[in-house]
Amino acid sequence: MAKSKEKIMEVIFLLAACVSILAVALICVFLFANGIPAMKEIGFADFLFGKAWKPGNDIYGIFPMIMGSIYVTAGAIIIGVPIGLLTAVFMAWYCPEKIYKLIKPAVDLLAGIPSVVYGFFGMVVIVPAIRYYFGGTGSSILAASILLGLMILPTIIGVSESAIRAVPQSYYEGSLALGATHERSIFRTVLPAAKSGIMAGVILGIGRAIGETMAVIMVAGNQARMPAGIFKGIRTLTANIVIEMGYAEGLHREALIATGVVLFVFILIINLSFSLVKMHSEKE
Numbered sequence: 001m002a003k004s005k006e007k008i009m010e011v012i013f014l015l016a017a018c019v020s021i022l023a024v025a026l027i028c029v030f031l032f033a034n035g036i037p038a039m040k041e042i043g044f045a046d047f048l049f050g051k052a053w054k055p056g057n058d059i060y061g062i063f064p065m066i067m068g069s070i071y072v073t074a075g076a077i078i079i080g081v082p083i084g085l086l087t088a089v090f091m092a093w094y095c096p097e098k099i100y101k102l103i104k105p106a107v108d109l110l111a112g113i114p115s116v117v118y119g120f121f122g123m124v125v126i127v128p129a130i131r132y133y134f135g136g137t138g139s140s141i142l143a144a145s146i147l148l149g150l151m152i153l154p155t156i157i158g159v160s161e162s163a164i165r166a167v168p169q170s171y172y173e174g175s176l177a178l179g180a181t182h183e184r185s186i187f188r189t190v191l192p193a194a195k196s197g198i199m200a201g202v203i204l205g206i207g208r209a210i211g212e213t214m215a216v217i218m219v220a221g222n223q224a225r226m227p228a229g230i231f232k233g234i235r236t237l238t239a240n241i242v243i244e245m246g247y248a249e250g251l252h253r254e255a256l257i258a259t260g261v262v263l264f265v266f267i268l269i270i271n272l273s274f275s276l277v278k279m280h281s282e283k284e
Contacts, residue, residue, distance in 0.1 A: 035261035038254035053224040060255040068234035075145025076209040084156030111154035119218030122147040139221035152205035163197020213238040
């Protein structure tokens with residue numbers, strides 16, 4: 001009886017895994033089956049490196065959106081990674097227990113806030129602040145970078161803290177025994193030992209940043225042009241799809257699906273990087 005129950009549960013788990021794999025496979029088939037023909041019709045070089053996006057004239061170049069996504073993601077990394085890593089170090093090694101009980105739920109709560117709420121915060125706080133201090137409309141690369149930097153903090157903090165806590169205590173104690181200070185032991189011994197886990201957190205944060213849509217739409221300005229400075233508006237790949245898919249048809253719609261293919265490739269690269277980091281961590 002027990003063996004039959006185990007077999008039934010094994011089959012259920014296998015089916016669940018197959019459904020997940022099938023879903024990913026269907027998404028891949030849909031994207032590539034509809035996107036690749038559009039790229040061929042437009043021209044791969046014209047599509048990927050064209051600097052003009054004018055659907056009314058059948059001109060579809062997504063290079064400004066690619067650069068916009070890269071700029072915004074890079075800005076989020078510059079803002080979010082140092083803050084997230086230092087917060088993880090504080091929570092793992094410096095934070096008193098009473099304060100930790102307050103900070104940890106607050107960090108977890110950040111992960112559960114909907115994107116549209118972040119976007120609304122950006123519209124009423126970040127964008128007006130940039131407009132007041134730096135001029136312009138305020139909707140810009142800087143606004144989107146700051147907002148995404150805040151949004152990736154829970155991922156970076158959570159993964160990095162777990163990686164730091166996973167380092168054996170003997171590493172820290174051995175460093176102290178050799179005469180190192182508390183800070184030197186943490187930053188020269190513990191953090192290098194947790195490097196793979198920290199990198200995994202950063203990679204996951206990058207995936208969150210490059211795939212974010214709603215919050216970016218609300219603060220980035222949504223201008224399909226080459227980035228002209230951190231105080232100017234841009235449009236990302238995800239924003240381009242969401243803004244125009246509702247009314248697109250024909251080649252325009254297929255071009256948007258092809259944009260999804262490019263974004264999907266970016267995500268695959270990020271996931272591959274995560275897998276490589278994980279494999280390197282397991283080897284160590």
